[in-house]
Amino acid sequence: MSLRHALLGLVAYHPASGYDLMAIFRTSLAHVWPATQSQVYGELARLTDAELLAVTAQGPRGRKEFTITEAGRSELVRWVTDASVNGPHRNELLLHVFFLGVVDAGEARQYLARQAELATDRLELLRRLESSRSWDNEALGSYGRLALEHGLRLAAMERDWAEWAASQIGSAPTSSNGSSTTGPSGR
Amino acid sequence: MSLRHALLGLVAYHPASGYDLMAIFRTSLAHVWPATQSQVYGELARLTDAELLAVTAQGPRGRKEFTITEAGRSELVRWVTDASVNGPHRNELLLHVFFLGVVDAGEARQYLARQAELATDRLELLRRLESSRSWDNEALGSYGRLALEHGLRLAAMERDWAEWAASQIGSAPTSSNGSSTTGPSGR
DNA sequence: TGTCGACATGTCAGAACTGGAAGGTCGCGG
DNA sequence: CCGCGACCTTCCAGTTCTGACATGTCGACA
Known part of the structure; x- marks a missing residue:
């Protein structure tokens, strides 16, 4: 469930396309929360479905730019400040x-x-x-x-x-x- | 692929049943490599199939005691000393x-x-x-x-x-x- | 003798993750 | 004007992981 929130957080920071987001996962988030293309695009679709994100612009190559919705932002805020969320860590x-x-x-x-x-x-x-x-x-x-x-x-x-x-x-x-x-x- | 090796390592240390192994995952390994029952029993079956483990004793309640085979031990040794194995860590x-x-x-x-x-x-x-x-x-x-x-x-x-x-x-x-x-x- | 807790295994649906293949468009430099 | 690299999305098969549910046996103790 964390990839979901990572996407919400990134899009909240600045509207972006799946491609843009992948660039961030490959760099800044690579050692924090790795994710593959298929995961990102799939999750974006689900988030849009759930109306936590919305497609607010379409670009040249079928590019879809996502923006966070009000519902999305409040879910993000809830998650971010919830100190009890702590996935098991494998080492x-x-x-x-x-x-x-x-x-x-x-x-x-x-x-x-x-x-x-x-x-x-x-x-x-x-x-x-x-x-x-x-x-x-x-x-x-x-x-x-x-x-x-x-x-x-x-x-x-x-x-x-x-x-x-x-x-x-x-x-x-x-x-x-x-x-x-x-x-x-x-x- | 690491659960596989965790099981090999534990059984190599001492022959054990799925139940015994689960007890270890719940305690010593809880904060290192969490695993559920279904995962452990499933993986034990696969390891036995692959002849890296073998059932060497049967106990009271359908208990099956696993022992590591020669093939299993050499695979374990290979893995243990392979410093390049380093799964991505999520935080x-x-x-x-x-x-x-x-x-x-x-x-x-x-x-x-x-x-x-x-x-x-x-x-x-x-x-x-x-x-x-x-x-x-x-x-x-x-x-x-x-x-x-x-x-x-x-x-x-x-x-x-x-x-x-x-x-x-x-x-x-x-x-x-x-x-x-x-x-x-x-x- | 009955029953209850510990022992013990198996199975399943669904979510998350991996790794790759496939397909198409735009824009710039030659 | 053409080719190529960067852009951009979609789909899929397979594995791992989660969180149950189901089933049954043994042994101790009241």
Whole structure:
């Protein structure tokens, strides 16, 4: 049900066609809420059907520009401020970690070290995005900056965690609590 | 394709029935890879069909105990060490944040403050889980502890981020870069 | 002995998501 | 004026996921 609201949010921000929206899903939203063409166009049709969106302009190549309706906007507002909405989050990385016991310690350590590298790359990528212009010019207002900061902190956290995790392996084979090295920021 | 591997991993760790596996999905894996009954039983049937698992014992109530086959184990090992496997991650929280512009600053700040509370609760929950016995006794070896640490750091990061984000709102309405307050740990 | 909770599996309709194919139009540069 | 890349939508087959409903057995305890 979240794709529905993502579309409402984007169209509320500025009227757009399916094509325009896809461009946003491929860029800004790629790491937040991936969606394919078929999904987007299908959902737009359903939203129009439900009168949460309306086609308010037709362009050159059969282009249909969607605008949010009053009903659509109030549904969007309801959803946006509803803190209880929280889909289950799947984490493929952690799933790997759970089963790292099937390979020897060396391979496990190597896997975690690689994840640290990948997290570092993500961090680098986001930092470049942060300093790039495309940012404060257009797009999702100042709130996009908050999302970016979340991404930066997440990448940094995952890098640190993966390095810590790699260092844990072998040093404490099965028993004995060795959780002291670095804990999450306390309070 | 990940549920498949989660099942292989669990069965590799210890032979189990669908019922046993469901108990694990409801607890240890609940926040890592949620799965429903229908999914688990269906996937077990498919895995048995593909001869990655085999039924090696039958119990009282039609209970079927699954064991991993050689083919299953090698597929599991292949997957576990493949760092390139990384499903797209959806983040409903960030989707909300992107569209927080549709409500006024007060409501937006309130939303973020609430998220900070929720993150704090999650942190508390995990800390309790960490000190609880059920932990080093059984379950997913020492690697589960690494996953728990990931959860702890993630919860702490989200709490801090949400508090920071709430503090940003209103102070810098649209323009002017105010990213200085707290950045992710640098390097 | 009866009954109730835990054990245990199976099936299904519908929603969400994936990945790709197909088809058509406009506009600009050569 | 023509060809090609960008624009733009629609449809579909297959997989995964959700949220039930249905069915039945065993064991402990009153």
